[in-house]
Amino acid sequence: MLLRFTKMHGIGNDFMVIDLVSQHAHIQAKHVRQWADRHTGIGFDQLLIVEPPRNPDVDFRYRIFNADGSEVEQCGNGARCFARFVLDKRLTTKRTVRVETQSGVIELTIRPDGQISVDMGAPRLQPTEIPFQADREALSYPVEVQGRTVELAAVSMGNPHAVLRVEAIESAPVHELGALLEQHPRFPQRVNVGFLQVVDRHNARLRVWERGAGETQACGTGACAAAVAAIRQGWMDSPVQIELPGGRLSIEWAGAGQPVIMTGPAVRVYEGQVRL
Incomplete structure (x- = not known):
């Protein structure tokens, strides 16, 4: 099958972004490693996946995979790209979206000047x-x-x-x-x-x-x-x-x-x- 994707970056931190709201696929670690290769694949630091929410109080689920195929909890530059992606793809009309991640819920706001602010939550210091x-x-x-x-x-x-x-x-x-x-x-x-x-x-x-x-x-x-x-x-x-x-x-x-x-x-x- 052919899977649509968007290549994005946040100040040089680059991503492959896939919409799994309107598309359906099972992506494995081997696929991530293959696509991440900058010589034989697409090339990126992380793969970002947009999924329907599991929590009714949020708008989307946000998953992040490193170039080595490992799934991680959070990515700030990716979160800004995520916000731009869901708005550009008309997956939402909201200028502020709540997103479920492995580490909790974050809030993303697209400002009038095009910059994107992310409420990353309080840092954990323990x-x-x-x-x-x-x-x-x-x-x-x-x-x-x-x-x-x-x-x-x-x-x-x-x-x-x-x-x-x-x-x-x-x-x-x-x-x-x-x-x-x-x-x-x-x-x-x-x-x-x-x-x-x-x-x-x-x-x-x-x-x-x-x-x-x-x-x-x-x-x-x-x-x-x-x-x-x-x-x-x-x-x-x-x-x-x-x-x-x-x-x-x-x-x-x-x-x-x-x-x-x-x-x-x-x-x-x-x-x-x-x-x-």
């Missing part, structure tokens, strides 16, 4: 909720990696993140240390690793090593986690502008127990069909 192995919650944690100690913050934005402060993102050991920390035993579900350079009280630069995908041009949940870590440790104040290799995101967070609001663009690249 180690058991991240999940991260630690005796108690702390602003940061020392972690041993191949005989050296690195200091990192641990935050869940519906998916686990480690945030490390660096002097300059250009010289940060993203590929070496990111790959080691992704698989670190203190993160039982693996982890996304952000390397944060604080520029001033409201501006920062970030590179992210994503579990199951490697370094990406942008990571929305990574930007949210980095902003939360920086605000909690007194390095920055909300709102925070995060500059990633693919572009800029605006992050607002009022503090403990409050939701993180992420705002940025979502772009449709092309439409296609793939044989399943």
Whole structure:
């Protein structure tokens, strides 16, 4: 069968988006890996699937698969693309939609200027909720990696993140240390690793090593986690502008127990069909 899809990106973090509301298919991990290949497939960081909701209080179900075929809980850049997709495809006429994810319900709003704001919910900071192995919650944690100690913050934005402060993102050991920390035993579900350079009280630069995908041009949940870590440790104040290799995101967070609001663009690249 032929399956319609849309290629999209959120500041360079790219996606294949499939509507399984009007189409019907059973997508397996092998299909995801095949389509994700940038030489022989479509090429993307994540596959996003739009499904009918299981919960009557929400508009859609949102599923995310990494390029390696693993399903994950959340993706912020993908959420903005999801909102643009369902509106463009006339799956809804609402400018604000509630979406069910593996990690809970999020709310997506398409603003008059075309930017999309996502209420990502409150960050989870208790180690058991991240999940991260630690005796108690702390602003940061020392972690041993191949005989050296690195200091990192641990935050869940519906998916686990480690945030490390660096002097300059250009010289940060993203590929070496990111790959080691992704698989670190203190993160039982693996982890996304952000390397944060604080520029001033409201501006920062970030590179992210994503579990199951490697370094990406942008990571929305990574930007949210980095902003939360920086605000909690007194390095920055909300709102925070995060500059990633693919572009800029605006992050607002009022503090403990409050939701993180992420705002940025979502772009449709092309439409296609793939044989399943």
